[in-house]
Amino acid sequence: MFDSLAGALNSAYTALVGKKVLTEQNIDDGIRAVRQALLEADVNFKVAKGFIKDVKERALGQDVIKAVDPGDQFVKVVHDCLSELLGGEKTGLPHADKGPLILMTAGLQGSGKTTSCAKLALLLRKTKKKNPLLVAADLQRPAAVEQLQTLGKQLGIPVHAEGVSGRAPEICKRGIAYAIKNQHDLVILDTAGRLHIDEPLMRELEEVHKKCKPHGVLLVCDAMLGQDAVNSALEFHKRLPIHGVILSKADGDARGGAALSVKAVTGRPILYVGTGEKPDDLEEFDPPRMAGRILGMGDVVTLVEKAQEVIDEKQAEKDAKKMLRGRFNFEDFIKQLNMIRKLGSMKKVLGMLPGMGQMLKDVDLDDDRFKRVEAMIHSMTVQERRNPDVIHVQRRRRIASGSGNDLQAVHDLIKQFKMMQKMMSKLGKGGLGGMMGGGMPDLGELGGMPGMPGMPGMPKTGKKGRLPGPGAQGGLDELGGFMRRRKR
């Protein structure tokens, strides 16, 4: 998502490279590119207009510190404005002073409400130790109740359902009573999808709200929404106060401009992002982080945090040293592959790195290929893995047939592995400005990566993140080479 916006902005600020100061004249191209990119990303026309005006004023105004590099300055201004538009500071869910926390979804048909209810219940059970109850209050759509019940059963989360007779507000009310009686401390109401201009159904929603007094209404918006997103969001917000937004289906390549629009017109924050159809595909939304991603800075912060969860730092550092001494073998490689894999699907992970999302846009990077590489390495003997130099043609043939690949695939793997090994040892000797000198690059230094835009205004994280050692940057980059191999 947001790939092309990043691309357009990238080209916009290259126009500024080498310029001494920001002038009305030289930011004009950048401004135009940003506007165009926003519109192509489905940011509402008026919202885009306002945003552009802010950017321009700020770029030329007092806010700009003495320009070291006008390109960086411009990017920083755009980034700051975008962060603000996306939500400024992080906001969370509401609190319940007493009794269960009651949340209610609302949104257009098919936006992802039912799925999001299940995802949110799962997430809060996991992270907040909640004991959730789902309430099936969609009596409109065929099998909507069964859908929620099925999801509940899958996740072991109880669902209060009364079939499709009766009325939604009453069912919700009884659901909440049931929750209180059964010690549930979280209730999520799944409501029917409806058009914001459907008077009877909007009134029903108001009634649910009045009767159940949820602590928060969550508007579920499809990331693929176009210009009309503002109209529906505004109307929902007018009828019942929206606490926050869940942006669903953000795992595709929609640039998600609607998210900016909805935030801009309702003033309500985007809280969560749906990143897939499975129940655990829900992530917290972090505005500055997303702004960084929009600007092609990559979602480094997320990557670092995820990495910290799964990577044993001591081991990583040891591996890094080994790598940099050029003593990197297939055993280390497979360990790394597994680590990276734990971070999520390849493309997701690489897409988080600065510039990568753009680079990888058209690259076919799938886990299948990952598995093939893995299969080849598993078909090697221990000796071969530890000392790849011994893998001559005869052995390669055996590895190929053992792993169900053709010989060329093995050739390619070994060739690229050697290239990577070479590059690593060069890095170890202080290549690329000694970037990996201390083991891993510092976040701030990533801006210095070749071919990447500078990264002023990187969102601050509490923990000062360091990228995990092996496989970071250069390593990942090379890995792309493995994965990118021709298709068969």
Next chain:
Amino acid sequence: MVLGRIFSGLARTRERFASGLGRLLGINRQLDEDFLDELEEILYTADLGSTGTEIVDELKEAYRKKEISESAAVLPFLRSQLLDRLHGCEGTLAQAQSGPTVILVVGVNGSGKTTSIAKLAARLHKAGHKVILGAGDTFRAAAVEQLSLWADRLGIPIIKQDTGADPAAVAYDAVSAAVSRNVDYLILDTAGRLHTQKNLMAELAKVVRVLRKQIPDAPHETLQVLDATTGQNAIRQAKEFSQTAGVTGMILAKMDGTAKGGAVFGIRRELPLPVKFIGVGEGIEDMEPFAAEDFVDAILSFDGESAGKR
């Protein structure tokens, strides 16, 4: 009448018309930068994307050539510009030379596939055709139940397996049943999938292959259901689904809201796909053949004022 349907029950009135494009074009105004800006906004807000800019440029050109001199002439100009781009966009359902006509329905998650299938089946059923449904969405929770409920309501047979089954196997069963029961139409549902999901797109390609095994020219119609609220991503969706499943036409669902479905213009710049039907509600009857003139008129009645008001 379609336009009546689109407008019925909605808070959209002539008054609004007067405040949007009507305001812009009604009074005699100078065709200056401001005017063009406003016009561009109206077109963009209908999700026309860069087609909006393109049309504004055409207008400028026409003005320069003195083909247009006053604002009153702008509306007819826009209308014809838009209609030109929809040339050949209307279309009827294809039919098999002999044997069952197989209709495959595809699209991203939640676009309206299953509901559109029910509507389409109702339509064909009402016209006296023998219809059978295939519950090819074996992934989403209660998707099979959803289609089954529609089939029951319509009193038409459905071929299904349990959730989790191979969709290609369901497709196979469905075609076999269609052939052996000698039906006129088989409409096959598929799970929603984002066009970026390589493995799911491959799964879809497999379904098509399986259909062809039994009926070489199947599917006779592959309809992509597009949610009218979709923005510019619709173009990529159409391209990817066309590439994988050979889309032959679109159903534009959820046209009963305030979205205009203008993304169709972006799609048509790249692909000559017709729009066969529009969905105008959740009920079984809420589907109409696509009518280009009504579609364009709905866009031109856009209320540019309410959009994006802060």
